[in-house]
Amino acid sequence: MSNTFQLNRRLPGWLVDTARQIRRHALLARDEHRLEPILRRVKPLTMLDTASTIELARHVRTVVKDEIAGDFVECGVWKGGSSFLMALLARALGSERTVWLFDSFEGLPPPEQIDGPAALTWAASKDPSNYFDNCRASIDQVKQSARELGLEDCTRFVKGWFEQTLPAAARELGTIALLRIDADWHSSVRCCLDHLYDKVAEGGIVVLDDYYPWDGCAVALHEFLGERRLAHRIRPCGMGAFFRKS
Secondary structure (H helix, E strand, C coil): CHHHHHHHHHHCHHHHHHHHHHHHHHHHHHHHHHHHHHHHHHHHCCCHHHHHHHHHHHHHHHHHHCCCCCCCEEECCCCHHHHHHHHHHHHHHHHHHCCCEECCCCCCCCCCHHHHHHHHHHHHHHHHHHHCHHHHHHHHHHHHHHCCCHHHEEEEEECCCCHHHHHHHHHHHCCCCEEEEECHHHHHHHHHHHHHHEEEEEEEEEEECCCCCCHHHHHHHHHHHHHCCCCCCEECCEEECCCCCC
16 A cells, blocks of 8 residues: 555545645646747647647657657648647657548537537527637638648648538548547537547547536547447546546
C-alpha cells in the first residue's frame, strides 16, 4: 500500500479534494505557461476554454510520447483551432502527423429530441453569446488560417455532412492516433464512432467534446460502447470527456 494512499485514508475527504484541486490548478498554470506561444496563435480560432485546450495538448503529448502510430482526426472543426493546436504541437514535438479536418463548413444540422432540451433550446434561441452563427465557418476561411499558420502541408480538409463523407474517408484513412469528436448531436457523434472507431490504434485516444453539454452525445457514446460490449473507462477532459482504446 502506497504512503499516499495511507495518508489519504487518514485525512478528511474535503481536505484531500482541496489538495487535488490545488494541484490541478497548479499543473494547468504550468502547462498554460509552457504552451503560451501556441495557445496565443490558435485562441481566436477555437471555442475551447483554456482547460480543455490544455487537456487536448496533453493528449497529443501522450500519443507522441507513447509512440502511438497514426494521424490526428477532428470531426467538427469550426474555425480549425483545435486541429491547428494538434498540428503545431506535434510539429514542436518532432512528430510528423497529418491532421484531418472533417466538417460541413455550413454549420450544424438541427438537433433532435434525443439531443435533449438544452440542445433544442440552444438551437431555437440563437443566443448571440454562444451561437456562433450555428457554428458555421467557411472552408476557405479555415484553409486561409492553415496557410497563415504554415500548416498547409500537414492538414487535410474534407467538406460535407458526416454521413456522406465518412464512409469513403474511412477507407482512405490509415490508423488514427487521436480522434476528437466535436459533432454535438446524437446522430453525428454516432456516425463518427461507427465509421472511425475501428481506425483508432490500440492505445489511441478518443475525445468527445460534447459529452457533458448535450445529452445526445452521451447517449450516442453509451449506445456504441454497449452494442460493442466495450468497457472503456470514460474520464473528464476539460469540459468534455475521453477514453483510451485498449
